[in-house]
Every structure is written in C-alpha cells, then in structure tokens.
Amino acid sequence: MGPGHSPLLGTWKLRSLTWVDAETGKQSTTFGIHPVGYLNYSSDGRVMAILLAENRVAPGGAIPSDSEAAALFKTMAAYTGTFTVQGNQVTHNVDASWNEAWTGTQLIRSYKLDGNSLTITTARARHEVTGQVGVATLVWERIE
Numbered sequence: 001m002g003p004g005h006s007p008l009l010g011t012w013k014l015r016s017l018t019w020v021d022a023e024t025g026k027q028s029t030t031f032g033i034h035p036v037g038y039l040n041y042s043s044d045g046r047v048m049a050i051l052l053a054e055n056r057v058a059p060g061g062a063i064p065s066d067s068e069a070a071a072l073f074k075t076m077a078a079y080t081g082t083f084t085v086q087g088n089q090v091t092h093n094v095d096a097s098w099n100e101a102w103t104g105t106q107l108i109r110s111y112k113l114d115g116n117s118l119t120i121t122t123a124r125a126r127h128e129v130t131g132q133v134g135v136a137t138l139v140w141e142r143i144e
Helices: 066-073
Strands: 010-021 036-041 046-052 076-086 089-097 106-114 117-122 133-142
Touching: 036 133
Parallel strands: none
Antiparallel strands: 010 036, 010 133, 036 046, 046 076, 076 089, 089 106, 106 117, 117 133
C-alpha cells in the first residue's frame, strides 16, 4: 500500500511504552509509566518519531554538563526516515537519528489499529539503553 493511502497517516501521541526481556520475560517501563512521545506518518511517505522518558531533569544551565548531556541522551529516542506498509507490518527506513547506530537501518514493526489507538510492537532487538534483548510495545493515540 502506498504511503498516501495508509491508515497510519497522521500524528500520534505516546500513551505507553513497555519492554519485555526475551531471557527473563520480565516487563519493564524504562521510560517510566507516562513517557512523552509523538509519531507522525505523512502522505509523502515520511515518518518522524520522538520518545522521551517521563520526569527528565533539565540541565543546570543553558549548556548541559557532560553528565547531564549523557543522562538526557539515555532518556530519549528520535529518528526520521521513510516508511512502507505491507499487511500488518510497517517498516521505518531510518535516514537520521539521535543515535547514529540506527541511521541507515530498517526498523520493522507489527501494528494493530483499534479506533484511534495504534499499538506498535518491535521485532526482537537489543534495547538502545540497557542492552537487553527483548520486544517493545508502544501504544499511541491519534491526535485529532
């Protein structure tokens, strides 16, 4: 399906983000119970995403110290690229990201739409902060 006709089009606000460790089965919320985030799919085939942990600490000044900058980096994820939809899968072709390890990669996600709710489940992967292998589930609400 071409991006201009995708049911994913629009802007979505993050409601929850959970992680399930593949080895232990333990569920966690590494970005907190109320993470902040937005996801946008546009009709020209672009996707943009930003995810932020709840209760991030502002730096002490206009320019963060090295430790403040590291803490801010570890409490976010952001990227942009193009997307394609096939069946119940959406592929994000990342061309720019907060973490250069993601730039140039494909992020393959399963999705389920239920009214104004979008649930996206990642493929099994290594967590970008903790290094654990597992699966993330993100629940988004369409912004009207």
